[in-house]
Structure formats: structure tokens, C-alpha cells
Amino acid sequence: MSLNVIAKGTAIPELGTIARLRNLVPLRDRLLGRHHTDTALHLIETTDHRRYKMVTVLHTGARRPRLPRTERAAGRLARFACDGCVPAVRYMDDRRLIVDFVPGTVLTDALLDRQRSVDLAHFIALNQPPVEDAEYKSPDPARRVEALSAAGLLSVAELQSARAAAGRLSALDAPPAALCFSDSALKNYVLRPDGGICFIDVFGIRIDLVGLSLVRQLLSLPGEARDPFLEACLRSSPCARQLYSHLPEYCICGLLERSAKHIPPAHHGRRKQRTRARHKQRARVLQLSLQRLQHCLQLPNTPDAFYSWLTDASG
Numbered sequence: 001m002s003l004n005v006i007a008k009g010t011a012i013p014e015l016g017t018i019a020r021l022r023n024l025v026p027l028r029d030r031l032l033g034r035h036h037t038d039t040a041l042h043l044i045e046t047t048d049h050r051r052y053k054m055v056t057v058l059h060t061g062a063r064r065p066r067l068p069r070t071e072r073a074a075g076r077l078a079r080f081a082c083d084g085c086v087p088a089v090r091y092m093d094d095r096r097l098i099v100d101f102v103p104g105t106v107l108t109d110a111l112l113d114r115q116r117s118v119d120l121a122h123f124i125a126l127n128q129p130p131v132e133d134a135e136y137k138s139p140d141p142a143r144r145v146e147a148l149s150a151a152g153l154l155s156v157a158e159l160q161s162a163r164a165a166a167g168r169l170s171a172l173d174a175p176p177a178a179l180c181f182s183d184s185a186l187k188n189y190v191l192r193p194d195g196g197i198c199f200i201d202v203f204g205i206r207i208d209l210v211g212l213s214l215v216r217q218l219l220s221l222p223g224e225a226r227d228p229f230l231e232a233c234l235r236s237s238p239c240a241r242q243l244y245s246h247l248p249e250y251c252i253c254g255l256l257e258r259s260a261k262h263i264p265p266a267h268h269g270r271r272k273q274r275t276r277a278r279h280k281q282r283a284r285v286l287q288l289s290l291q292r293l294q295h296c297l298q299l300p301n302t303p304d305a306f307y308s309w310l311t312d313a314s315g
Contacts, residue, residue: 006044006054006096015090015098016046024053039203043101051101052090055202069203070097076179076205082127084192086199102198107189109222117225120189121232123197124217128178130238131207136177139209141166141253144260151263153290161297165252172246176239180213182206184220211243211250212257215310219254219292223313230311247306248299255293262286 011017024041038059044052057069067075074089074097087099105111112120145162148154154162169175181188183204190198199205214233218226234240243250262282299305 012091012098015052016048016050018044019047020045044098052098053087053101055097057095068094070094073097073202077202079129079179080127081129084196084198085123085127087202097202099202102190102192102200104190104192104198107186107191109186112186112222112225114228117228118232120197121229122236124181125233125237128180128210130176130178133174136207138170139212139253141169141256144256147260147263148256153259158294158297162252162256165249166256169249169253176210176242177207178210179205180208180210182208182213182216184217210239211246212254214243215250215254218310226313227311230307244303247303248301251306251310252293252296255289255296259286259289259293262289
């Protein structure tokens with residue numbers, strides 16, 4: 001069943017009648033590029049005082065996907081066996097996904113002390129469901145290298161080192177892949193009242209290499225949180241040995257991906273409407289990613305060297 005309109009007074013099967021509908025993303029945050037422009041978030045409160053979060057897809061792009069985005073997200077959420085680590089799905093149609101509203105405190109840099117860094121690492125390392133080889137499409141880091149080459153953002157020597165790292169990653173035999181918490185922003189993690197953690201971004205889960213996801217998450221953390229996070233992750237992850245052994249490849253290729261993703265549209269022929277604040281934010285991300293990538297390309301190709309750099313609070 002698909003509801004044409006969801007508003008105050010709408011009766012949603014098995015959920016109840018909506019008493020209140022509140023926008024969870026202020027307009028200012030959208031204009032400043034703090035939220036994706038292709039979705040809307042609302043808090044639903046029913047007449048019997050239950051609360052849910054509704055995610056609405058505003059547009060799907062030029063190509064029609066094989067499965068609606070909401071259906072893909074619901075299928076991924078259903079595969080998490082851990083109780084409460086992701087919101088439970090309560091309603092879905094082609095444009096809307098309604099899940100349980102997760103009460104608690106949104107994780108921030110200020111809240112991420114050493115113990116919470118360890119807790120976050122354990123949560124991520126132990127709760128991302130592994131996937132079958134057939135489900136995973138291997139990354140193409142070589143394409144990222146060529147995008148950066150075409151944009152003139154790396155030197156000849158850097159391109160040579162980047163191509164070598166991309167080749168090593170592509171040659172890995174069955175690197176571990178999983179349904180990963182791919183949107184690494186701390187605002188996507190909620191500290192529940194019972195002491196647990198919940199990842200609340202229903203569209204922020206994707207099939208990825210565990211190593212690439214680890215580097216992405218690690219580099220999004222404040223510097224002082226990285227050492228306890230990485231140590232705890234490598235202690236608890238089922239694939240810790242493989243992750244550590246190939247830290248150079250995961251780190252370089254993760255930064256290749258992030259840098260290429262933020263190349264300005266003029267460099268690769270795409271035109272996309274963004275606010276000025278969004279453009280500035282992407283430029284800052286590109287600059288930081290390139291700086292980190294260029295530094296990594298000069299490091300010795302050893303796990304120890306990359307571990308030290310990744311856990312350096314000033315990096």
C-alpha cells in the first residue's frame with residue numbers, strides 16, 4: 001500500500017494516526033550544505049504518542065533505479081541482526097521510509113572521549129553484516145587516479161605511487177566486504193538511553209570494503225579519538241589481520257575516492273546546482289583530502305607507517 005499524502009490526520013496502517021509532523025532539518029542547514037538536498041526528514045508523532053522518523057526521497061536523478069531507493073534501504077536495514085543498532089522499518093513506499101525514532105544523544109566531537117571512541121569502534125567492527133562476493137562490486141581505484149590526473153591535481157611521481165597502490169588493492173584476493181556504515185559523520189550515531197549506540201542514517205549504509213569504510217570513519221574523527229578507535233577496531237574486528245596488513249592500500253585508495261568525489265564539476269563535465277556554501281564546503285574537503293593523499297603517497301609502504309600516521313592527533 002502507498003499513501004498519496006502523509007500529513008496531520010493521515011492514518012498509517014499499523015502505526016496510527018498522525019497528530020504532529022515536524023521538519024527535522026532547518027532550512028539554514030540545507031542552505032549551508034549540512035544536509036542532502038535529495039531527501040527530507042520529518043518527525044512523526046501519532047495520536048497515541050508514538051514517535052517515528054520519516055525519510056522522503058525528493059528526487060531520484062535522471063536514471064530510474066532497478067529498485068526504489070527506499071526499498072534498497074529497507075532491505076539493508078533488515079539484514080542487521082543486532083538489536084537496536086539501526087532503526088526498525090515500520091512503513092515503506094516508493095518515496096517514503098518510516099522507521100522508529102531513536103531517542104538519545106547525538107554523538108559529537110565533544111562527547112567522543114577515549115571510552116566512547118573504543119565503544120564506537122567495537123560497535124562498528126562487530127555489527128556490520130558481511131556480504132557474499134557476488135553482492136559486492138569491486139572498487140575501481142584506477143578510475144579515481146585517472147580522474148585526479150585529468151584534473152591536474154597530482155604530480156607525475158604522485159600519480160605513479162597512486163597507480164601502484166590502486167593496483168595492489170585491485171589485486172587483493174577476496175578482501176572483506178560488508179554492509180558498512182558508510183556515512184561517517186558523527187551526527188549519524190546516537191547514544192541510546194540504555195548505553196548502546198544506534199546508526200540512524202537509513203540511506204547511509206552501503207556494501208563496501210571494510211578497510212575503505214574503516215579509513216573513512218577514522219579520518220572523520222577528531223585527532224585524539226583516532227588512536228583508541230583504531231586500536232579497539234583492530235582488536236575486535238573479525239578481519240583485523242587483513243585490515244592491518246593492507247592499511248597502506250585502504251588508506252591511499254580511500255583518499256583517492258574521497259578526493260575524486262569532490263573534484264569541481266568543471267573538471268569532469270558535470271553540472272550540478274549547489275549553494276555557494278555547498279561549493280565552499282566541497283572545496284575544503286577536496287583540499288584536505290588531497291593534502292592527506294599527497295602525504296600518504298610519500299610514506300613508506302608499511303602498515304606501521306600508516307598506522308602511525310592515521311593515529312597522529314595532528315594529522
